[in-house]
Amino acid sequence: MPLMARARFNAKVNTEEVTAEIRRAAGRGLRHATEHVLSVSNQRVPHDEGTLERSGAAVVDENDLRGIVSYDTPYSIAQHENLDYQHKPGRAAKFLELALREEAEVVKLMIAKQLRQALK
Template sequence: MTVRMTWNGPQVQAAEREAAERGVALAAEHLLGASRQRVPLEEGTLERSGVASTDGLEGAVSYDTVYAVRQHEELTWRHDPGRTAKYLEGPLEEESAVMLEIVAAQIRRALRS
């Protein structure tokens, strides 16, 4: 009995990397959505300034106003119900398992093809 196999290692690795990058982008978008649910809301400027960005296998969520960091860190300020300081840190900790699953699902999907 003879068995022939074709090794497609480089193609599989490329597909896996592409899927992981797609997963990171989706996970960053997920975190942005979760954090927007908590960001302090006065006029909506801070909420609208939020962006998710990726560079390969690194993802980031940021808010771009002059007061974004202060709003995030100032625990003594009062906010509307459901809105809070640590509006990015809290969702990051709470949603980390979901974000990992988003990346894993993309990789699984790519490896099935």
């Protein structure tokens, strides 16, 4: 029978503090991610005077861990949804939707990075 090494120990873990730190890290990652999506979207947003682009915002609800990227002008929905509008080169309808789809993997990595750092 092979010899086995054994070690016994007791550990006290403050699970509430660990959970709180993980939530804070997830919030940081989500904040970075929503700002990233806004930045990418701003590169495609229809641009005439820049009002639509300047109305963009990235907000994180820390309690629900929910990130929101939005544009707030009377015409933002029309500009986003109407595929028939003509835009300058590099600018397009569905600017926010495309940015989120194309950056989905980056968003996951940004959040995961913050979680990994918190668990070190």
